[in-house]
Amino acid sequence: MRRLYSFLGLLLIIGGLLLISVPLYRWISGSYYQALALQELKESTAVEKEKTESTVNTQVVDTKTVKEDLPKALGLLEIPKIDLKVAVIHGTSQEDLNKGAGFYAQSRHPEVGNVSIAAHRGLWFRHLDRLEANDEIILTLGTHRYLYQVREQFITHSTDWSVIDSTNKAELTLTTCLYTTNTKRLIVKADLIKAEEISTTPAKFIP
Numbered sequence: 462m463r464r465l466y467s468f469l470g471l472l473l474i475i476g477g478l479l480l481i482s483v484p485l486y487r488w489i490s491g492s493y494y495q496a497l498a499l500q501e502l503k504e505s506t507a508v509e510k511e512k513t514e515s516t517v518n519t520q521v522v523d524t525k526t527v528k529e530d531l532p533k534a535l536g537l538l539e540i541p542k543i544d545l546k547v548a549v550i551h552g553t554s555q556e557d558l559n560k561g562a563g564f565y566a567q568s569r570h571p572e573v574g575n576v577s578i579a580a581h582r583g584l585w586f587r588h589l590d591r592l593e594a595n596d597e598i599i600l601t602l603g604t605h606r607y608l609y610q611v612r613e614q615f616i617t618h619s620t621d622w623s624v625i626d627s628t629n630k631a632e633l634t635l636t637t638c639l640y641t642t643n644t645k646r647l648i649v650k651a652d653l654i655k656a657e658e659i660s661t662t663p664a665k666f667i668p
Contacts, residue, residue, distance in 0.1 A: 574627035586637035609651035
């Protein structure tokens, strides 16, 4: 009987280690990818110390001169309030989101439509629920930096894809799961306030 208890105890220990190892591996591999991606962004983006003269008001942007497709560059999402700085790749598969935040394929150019980004709650968006109206969100993409202000936060069903649709309004949509259920999603909507040119060498990090 003592041997049986010892065997069962060993199985429980092994099972526990396996349960811990999966999320631990995801965190380590994701952190490693993020370190590489953020270094690439740091090296390729010449950040201006003073306000650029090319700042534009999004309300008067001539959309005829702006391409509607999202630039195929590595993005950088920053949210000062929750101390978030994460590289954004193109894609929202499980593999993509293990590396960082990901642009939905439906995303449009920031100056003409909806830029939608997904990320795992436990890895990258764990404090997203702390955002409130008027909080600042910064997206650096290609040769431009885009400043957004949070408009609203709400919860919707995981099959409600209307939140990432583009309605020709310059906005940002962040989506993530809830800790308590996989059938609901936390959504943060933000409006584009301004766009500024920062560099002529966009990052092109390839995973």
